[in-house]
Amino acid sequence: MYKRVLIKLSGEVMCGEGERGFDRKNVEFLVRQLAQVVEYGVNVGIVIGAGNIFRGEELIDLPHSLADQIGMLGTVINALYLKGILQRVGMKCVVVSQISSLPSIRPIHYDDINLYFDAGYVVIFAGGTSNPFFTTDTAAALRAVEMGAELLIKATKVDGVYDSDPRKNRDAKKFERLSYRDAIKLGLKVMDTEAFSICGRYKLPIVVLNFFEDGALLRAVKGEPVGSYISPE
């Protein structure tokens, strides 16, 4: 069992694939998946995307930098929403961010993050990397290293890493295990090269799994085989 993990959630876990906003059933499922992990006393950090609200790339009429700032604000909305629903079921949760000083958001401070974990809080990192031109995958890699996570879990809508996009190629073959070097060399688009590169440099393994599969998250945290394992070696 890993003791400290960073979970990267696509914004779409809030609404279901291809949908927008917040769907009650999906949100309840999300809470169940996270509760299963938190029950074991694991330190859980979360980075959530904003695909259910806005992705910068979708706002084609706006300058890229502006569109990305709107995208980052979407991650803040999701983080606060997630905090609200986790607290409603009795889970302790804090949102930290460098881009917002709203009353329910705390600044990112390394010493405090350890205190939150020691006190049993789930820590949600909102606002991505705080910079346009990045994605929440890169933010997840960055925050995982900052919080000293032993594993980064990318919880998404495909069940692992394939040799080509499984949504576009039916014959795509799944890797049970691969290295960062292979992922970058093969140009696999499941995650940004920047994210692979940060995790590779700091020897942080990644598991890519299908979030919508009940129990997959817990299996990854237990170190059981699930999805694809990207090793730093």
Ligand SMILES: Nc1ncnc2c1ncn2[C@@H]1O[C@H](COP(=O)(O)OP(=O)(O)O)[C@@H](O)[C@H]1O
């Ligand atoms: N080699 C690959 N293996 C697995 N998934 C891939 C690969 N190449 C592209 N993808 C795509 O990456 C996406 C997963 O990333 P995610 O960040 O959750 O999606 P999005 O960028 O739409 O939010 C999936 O939609 C999947 O189709």
Ligand SMILES: O=c1ccn([C@@H]2O[C@H](COP(=O)(O)OP(=O)(O)O)[C@@H](O)[C@H]2O)c(=O)[nH]1
């Ligand atoms: O460090 C960051 C992280 C995110 N974003 C913006 O926020 C959006 C939402 O993040 P992402 O696309 O990663 O969300 P997901 O697809 O995981 O739901 C991105 O499209 C970017 O526009 C950004 O500018 N900088």
